[in-house]
Amino acid sequence: EDQVTQSPEALRLQEGESSSLNCSYTVSGLRGLFWYRQDPGKGPEFLFTLYSAGEEKEKERLKATLTKKESFLHITAPKPEDSATYLCAVSIPGNNRKLIWGLGTSLAVNP
C-alpha cells in the first residue's frame, strides 16, 4: 500500500535553531513529492515540488531535498513566523494527480 510517513510528529525549536523534518515514502512509483505548509484553520499552502532523487529546492529559510526513499525539509535559523504544520504529499504514476499525504510535522518556533 502506498504510504507517506512524517517525523517527528511535533518539533519545538528556539528561534535560530536549525533542524530538519523527515518525510519517508513507500510507493509503487514516484511522480512527484510535495511540501506544503498549513496554518491552523487554513488550507495547505504550496512550498515545493521535487521530482527526482538528488533534486533540491530552496525558498528563504527552507530547503527541500529528495532521495529514493525520503525527503527532508531543512529549516535554517527559523523564526517564530515559521511555526506551522508542514505536510508532505506524493503523487504516483497511474493515479490521476491525486495526492497521498503524510500526517505532518507540527513546528513551533519560540522567540
Next chain:
Amino acid sequence: EPEVTQTPSHQVTQMGQEVILRCVPISNHLYFYWYRQILGQKVEFLVSFYNNEISEKSEIFDDQFSVERPDGSNFTLKIRSTKLEDSAMYFCASSGSRDSYNEQFFGPGTRLTVL
C-alpha cells in the same frame, strides 16, 4: 495573486440533510479536486475533475457524494445525506496546465459539522 476561494467557511447541518460546498478555483486552471481532513488525521483525496467529468475518485467518494461545475467559475461538492462521520474540513484545490499539474493550490476550506 490568484487564489482558490471556498464558501461557506463553516457549515453546521443535521444528520441526513443535504449540503453543498462551493469553490471558485483559480480562473485559468483546468484540474479541480476535493480533499477532506478529519480533525487530527491525514488529508484524504476525494475526487479529481477535468474536462467536465470525474477523472478519479476514492473509495470515500460513494454515491452520497457528487461534484459539479455548473458554470465557468464554480466547482461544487454535494453530500446528499450527511452522516456524523462526514464532519471534517473540506478543501478544494485546483491546478493548471498539463505541464504544471503537480502544483495544486488549495482554498481555505469549509468546516462541516454534522450534528
